[in-house]
Amino acid sequence: MASRVSDDPSTGPVFRLSHRSAQLLHLEAQGLLKRATRKARKADVAATIARMGMLQIDTINVVARSPYMVLFSRLGSYRNEWLDNALADGQLAEAWAHEASFVPAGEFHYHRDYRLGRAGHWAQKLAERTHAEARADMDALLERIRTEGPLMASDFERDTPASKGWWGWKPEKKWLEAWFALGKLMVLRRERFQRVYDLAERVVARWPEPPSAGTLDENTVRAHFIARSVQALGIAPARWIADYYRLKPRVTDAELEPLLAQGTLLRVDVDGWDEPAYVHESHVGLLEKAAANALRATRTTLLSPFDPVIWDRTRALELFGFEYTIECYTPAAKRRYGYYALPILHRGRLVGRLDAKAHRSAGLFQVLGVWLEEGVPLSPALVEGIAAAICECAAWHGTPRVAVEGAQPKGLRTQLKLACAG
Template sequence: MHRLTRDEARRIAVRAQLLDADRPADVVEVAEQLGAVKIDPTATIAPSEQTICWSRIGWSYEPGQLTKAVEDDRQLFEYDGNFRPVSLLPAMWPLMRARKVREVTRQYLDANADFRADILRRLTADGPLQASDIPDTSVVQAKDEGGWYGSNQVPRMLDLMMYLGEVAVTGRVGRQRVWDLAERVYQGHGAELDLEAAEEYLAHRRLQALGIARQKSSWSGVGMAGEAAEVEGSDWKFRVDPEAVASLQDDPGGRAAILNPYDRMLFDRPRLVEIFDFEFVLEQFKPKAQRVYGYFAHPILVGDRFIGLLDAALDKKKETLVIGAVHELLPFDDDEREMVHAEIRDLGEWLGVPVRGLE
């Protein structure tokens, strides 16, 4: 049993997410450690997959590096809204094909079996293809409760087939995905694991990415990976990466980091409260009058504490990064203010625009 102070738990979490002073070299290193880089089109500043990489790598990161790693070098692949390292494929692909779906989804797939087969035949003969290249031959439409799909069933069916390991994204044209058969995209990346070994391996990788997580939490999916740990002042049962504990004394120090709201560091909200005493609420879907910090405020991490939120937006017409507010959750001291302002100026430089409104 490891007995950790809160400071130690936070340092383990920060370092596991590559947010300490020791920056990674490239996007592949980022994806290998994090396990997933979230893709999302919301871009008040820049799309999440770009800011997630920039917040780790810093000034030397260029957006084209991610595209190259995915489409040219094939070191990353896209699945379920994330870019992931191909080292996960031997574990993920067998689990995709063995995955069970809800009964309502099974009924939709069964009713549209010919439509599903049409897509496979077309990709076999003509792939890779965009969704717009594939005709909708569905006979049953699914309810679009979330408002993410239109009446065309092709994107929905492709997403389900990707989820089940039948098709895969092989690249993008702009933000439009290009599809092909999964066997063409996924094969050649190592021998597949059996289902039990695959589950164990992925749990280990998830814990490696988090450093420390609540035992058997649905938020983290680490199961019983790693070793047991207690954290000072918490009654949670934790699992911790033993390598992260062993390297606690090898501490490169902290830095300022501006995190996209969809950053993996922020995904496990209960852990943020328990370890960091930080309650993050994304206000994107709140009415404007109810927002406190802004539509898409980016949390600000300094060292191992969340001390503020950045409300900013890229004005593309004026080619300026406009700062609405830098909210101080904890009063900044002079050093913290300078670190935060320097990081915001670096953000503007990375975007290639001047910063307006930073006092």
């Protein structure tokens, strides 16, 4: 049952939602409830990232690099260069957020000034150690960029083998990344997904709206990230909030009381949850729809392993009953679902996973396997939805030939092949 159950004079209206309504509210906040009613436009890229608060960066390119895939899941077919353009045009910035991420340029100053969170982050600690060990070389690199202008790691030629650690990067790449983590360099643009670095002050000076020079205090930054986390998640108990922007320490119900009192957050009770949940004030209309059981999920799509819906494995398990492990870091012999299995979202439920590889030169989208979750019934609507998601993804890649090589349960492979052929 979903309803508005009371009005508390201290916190305002209190709503009660079913678990299913909470799922749908989360997906609508993330832009994954329904198919878009029109073709994607260039401006949709920055708007979608603003809606999520960030877009995590990962370089694995078996199907598509994660940031492009996350956008595809929400926008459908779009042009990948729109993301590159949004960065180069100053609509987006790169920053350490959940992990390395694209963030709205208008919110960059919060990331820039989040000193407490960065202090314990592995990238910050590694950058500080690297600077202590190679201060003269790093200072010389920074001066070269100051004099010559923006540079890429490939602009530094080196005959000696790459070192161990830092993913086998050559020293100059490590130094560039260290200066990026320390805030002296920023990413001006990307070329073939490779970072082009420039001095931070020169990058932000090119933006349509450069960030303020003043430093935000820690409490202001933390309150902003807490509110943005709840807004991006749609609905969340306090213990889910800190992970979104990797806040430390963890967020508690007591810390949220001032945000309730000022109306930034609304308190929600969810059937089966033994703790209160929270919704951002900007979603009050969406909350009322959820309380009236008026949200409907129609989208079927494939998700990146680094999609905000799935990156917090505990949240995905509690909200959707979906247990997910990315297996690209698991030895091949021990993998259950494949190197880079993509969660399948069907009409508001995580129903399975799909392991695929896009062979762009051959125009082939190879589906190595599809696995439905235990208890998910094999229905015509499910087969049609998964097949459509596969074909949509294949077309976006320019790999129109689809080969379904394996699927479980029995009979799914044949049905998917027929649906994709049709």
